[in-house]
Amino acid sequence: MDPFCLVTRCLAGAVGIDTNEDHLALAKTDPSGNLVKIGGIRSNLHGKNKEEATAIFARGCKKIGRALRTNRARGL
Numbered sequence: 069m070d071p072f073c074l075v076t077r078c079l080a081g082a083v084g085i086d087t088n089e090d091h092l093a094l095a096k097t098d099p100s101g102n103l104v105k106i107g108g109i110r111s112n113l114h115g116k117n118k119e120e121a122t123a124i125f126a127r128g129c130k131k132i133g134r135a136l137r138t139n140r141a142r143g144l
Contacts, residue, residue, distance in 0.1 A: 085132060089113065092128045 086093040092109045
């Protein structure tokens with residue numbers, strides 16, 4: 069199974085992820101597209117090279133993906 073292949077339904081709403089210099093920003097919407105909650109995952113990229121920064125953000129995205137697959141995204 070593709071690790072980034074998630075099955076979605078219109079009934080569930082959506083979670084958006086935005087990558088920034090020092091954090092991943094998250095937004096959760098209801099099925100109508102209305103914003104329900106926002107949050108973020110902080111990252112310390114000071115002194116990191118491109119590969120290290122990419123790895124840090126990849127771990128954050130994987131963490132979010134695991135939460136979505138196991139239905140723990142309610143707490144976002």
